[in-house]
Amino acid sequence: MPSNGEPVFFLSYARTAGSRRVVDFFNDLSTNIADLVDPEVGAEPGFMDKSIPGGGRWTDELLHAVGSCHVFVALLSMPFLNSTWCGMEWYAFARRRVVDKEGGSPRRTAILPVIWAPWPGHVRIPAAVSEVQRFSPEGLPDAEITTLYRDEGLLGLQRIRPDAYESVVWRLARRVADIAYTHPVEPRVLRREHLRDIFQEST
Numbered sequence: 260m261p262s263n264g265e266p267v268f269f270l271s272y273a274r275t276a277g278s279r280r281v282v283d284f285f286n287d288l289s290t291n292i293a294d295l296v297d298p299e300v301g302a303e304p305g306f307m308d309k310s311i312p313g314g315g316r317w318t319d320e321l322l323h324a325v326g327s328c329h330v331f332v333a334l335l336s337m338p339f340l341n342s343t344w345c346g347m348e349w350y351a352f353a354r355r356r357v358v359d360k361e362g363g364s365p366r367r368t369a370i371l372p373v374i375w376a377p378w379p380g381h382v383r384i385p386a387a388v389s390e391v392q393r394f395s396p397e398g399l400p401d402a403e404i405t406t407l408y409r410d411e412g413l414l415g416l417q418r419i420r421p422d423a424y425e426s427v428v429w430r431l432a433r434r435v436a437d438i439a440y441t442h443p444v445e446p447r448v449l450r451r452e453h454l455r456d457i458f459q460e461s462t
Contacts, residue, residue: 265446266306267292268435269328271348272375273338280417281334281375282309284428288332291432296439305332317451325351326449329439332431334375335393336412340385346458349387353457356445369444373431374412385458396430 268288272281285307292304306324325331331352339345349370357369372393396405404423408416416424 265327265329266303266324267296267328267439268305268330268332268371269325269348269352270305270307270332270334271339271345271352272307272334273336273342273345275336275338280414282307283417284334284413287425287428288432288435291429292435295432295436317454322351322449322451326355327446328352329369329444330435331370332435333370333372333388334413335372335378335388336376336414337378337382339375340378340382340388340458343456343458346385346387346456347454350457351449351454352444353387354449355447358443358445369438369442371431371434371438374408376412376414377410386460387457394431394434396427399426399430401426 270281270285270288272278285305289304296304306328308321308324325348331349333339333345333349352370353368357367368391370391372388372391374393396408399405401423404416404420404426407420407423408427411419413424413427416427
């Protein structure tokens, strides 16, 4: 359960020219999660690094956030799948152990991959990514929204169906909150020299 002021989720994304829309998504998801969880006063719903470009320097703040947050939300896209930086963030969080609370369903990871933008079918998906079930907004009143999300990603929904985008982000917030409460992740002190790009490992 969220406690001690740690962020509920850590947002991992590729630093591209379209990052402004990622900021909008981060704010929307944070607003929804703030209504779903009860973190300590002053704690932030999420953490998003806005200052470090790919290949930049890992700060203590970033290492602490990825080592203490409760859910790792990964925005999948072509740039993300080819990003060494994102591969290192994924590896950092994956080193932490998930604890199944009594009565909860077994879950190996608190990593939640989300389709941000579509990519060509021939693109090689890193093994670490393909092994984790992607988020899908099942059970929406309009089944077409789920199909649009899978085909266009959240970025596409932002552009062509803002109402659908809001529905998917709400369902995502529900999923993040559920994982945070039912599958705590043990915190871990992380150091830059111990990290590697997990996306470069063989499939």
